[in-house]
Amino acid sequence: MARMDEDWDNLLAHVRGCTHCANDLPLGPRPVVQICPSARILIIGQAPGTKVHETGIPWNDPSGDRLRDWLGIDKELFYDPEKIAIMPMGFCYPGRLDKGGDAPPRPECAPLWHDRLLGVLPNLRITLLVGQYAQKFYLGKKKKRTLTGTVKSWREYQPAYFVTPHPSWRSAMWLKKHPWFENDVLPVLRNRVQELL
Numbered sequence: 001m002a003r004m005d006e007d008w009d010n011l012l013a014h015v016r017g018c019t020h021c022a023n024d025l026p027l028g029p030r031p032v033v034q035i036c037p038s039a040r041i042l043i044i045g046q047a048p049g050t051k052v053h054e055t056g057i058p059w060n061d062p063s064g065d066r067l068r069d070w071l072g073i074d075k076e077l078f079y080d081p082e083k084i085a086i087m088p089m090g091f092c093y094p095g096r097l098d099k100g101g102d103a104p105p106r107p108e109c110a111p112l113w114h115d116r117l118l119g120v121l122p123n124l125r126i127t128l129l130v131g132q133y134a135q136k137f138y139l140g141k142k143k144k145r146t147l148t149g150t151v152k153s154w155r156e157y158q159p160a161y162f163v164t165p166h167p168s169w170r171s172a173m174w175l176k177k178h179p180w181f182e183n184d185v186l187p188v189l190r191n192r193v194q195e196l197l
Contacts, residue, residue, distance in 0.1 A: 008037055008120040015113055021092065021106045031091035032058050037120050039085035040196045042127040043067075044134040046166060047090030047105040058086040066167035067130065072190035073197070083197055085124075087117055089133045101170070105133055125196050126159065131166035139163075148178060154185055162189055 012035055019029045032048045043059075051061045059067055059078070068078050078084060090105025091113070097103050118124075129135045132147050139157065144150040147165055154163050165171045165181070175181060 008035070011116055011120060015091065015117065018091065018113070020112060021108055024106065025092050026095040027053055027093050029092050030056060032056055032086075032088065033091055033117070034058055034079070034081045034084070034086040035117055035120065036081035036085065038082045038123055039121055040083065040123050040125045041193065042085045042087060042121060042124050043130060044127060044138070045086075045088045045130040046133050047088050047102065047109075048093045049102060050093060053093035058088070063166065063168045066171075070164065070167060070186055070189065071193050073193060077197060085117075085121055087114065089137060110137055126192060127161050129157075129161050129163045131164075135163055148174075151178075151181060151185070162192070164189070 012033070015033055015035075016031050018031050022029050027050070030048075030053050032052055045059070048058070049061055049063070052058060057079070058064070064078075068075065071078070088105065088109075090109045092106065092109075094103040094106050127138070129138055132150075135143050135147070135150050138161065139150070142156065144153055151163050151165060157163055164185075165174055
């Protein structure tokens, strides 16, 4: 166990010190990740927004508030790395699109770091794939044509994965159109999270 802890600490330091995409990041590199070998739940989202970039705290914004509500847990549990690991598709803020909204996660991050970080998470029981970028990367051809189709097919990805839309303000309209998500999916997700915590 000591060897794994040593490797884990070393790897985490490397990830947090990564400057691989520095020239492509408008605010510079600030990798945001929460990892501990004892974690049983892993959350894979998109990439940090500006507020998360400023604070260095993952999901430290209104999207995080909604995600915690979906999971049925408070901030104390959410930010306990011994229970919950957080590893976005892109570790740094990627900038804005010309038409508004954040740019997609940098494509280098996941291939560069994810397998190595997963290698120090032997106790994982479920991985939350939050939003289309994580779902495309991890589900591959099993992903449906649309986000709605993928989330509606959530049972197909059990027990390894749980799929959700991204909990940003933009998803408010999606949630209104698809009440089955809050009525049918979230109670199962909350129960699973409680079982694992």
